[in-house]
Amino acid sequence: MSAPTETTYLVWYCKRPRCGKACKIQPPGIEPECRCENPVPGLRPTRVTQMHAEKPRPLQALSDEEGRLRALARNNKRVLVTYEAQIAEAWTSTGRDGLKHVQFIVTTPDGRRHAIDPALPGLHIEAAPAATEESPR
Known part of the structure; x- marks a missing residue:
């Protein structure tokens, strides 16, 4: 947790006899305690710091x-993210290096589609085991 915060208020105390309570506070945030009908604030405020x-x-x-x-x-660990998907579309495109590259659009089991660029560093695509493959309908 971080350190507690503090707020500094300017408080004018009532100068009426038998009162002496805060009658004006700036900035507003604390309710004045003085209940006099016509409070007499002091000439100079007192600085009051409240810790929160x-x-x-x-x-x-x-x-x-x-x-x-x-x-x-x-x-900040290095992670390996893998998920299964079925190839929805595949095509070849010519890259900046002048060579043709295969591009994929895959569909995950939840129905989401993702563009896959095999030229990205660290990306590895392999066939799923035969037991988990679904036959085309």
Whole structure:
């Protein structure tokens, strides 16, 4: 947690006999205590600093998987991301180097489509095992 915050107020105290309570406060934020009908504020204000303790953040229950992923993100770990998808479209295009490259559009089991560029560094595409492949309909 970070350090508590503080606010400084200018407070004018009532000069009426038997009162002596705060009758004017700037900036507004605290209710004046003086209940006199016609308060008599002092000529100069008094500086009052009020400390504000930080409210504790609510705790959130995490699953084991969510906790593991947050730890990876917090530590800037190198990760390997894999997912299964079926090739929806494939074509060849000529790159800046003048060579032809294969491009893919794949569809994941949840129906989302993703463009895959095999020329990206670190990307590796391989066939899924035969047991998980679905036959074309």
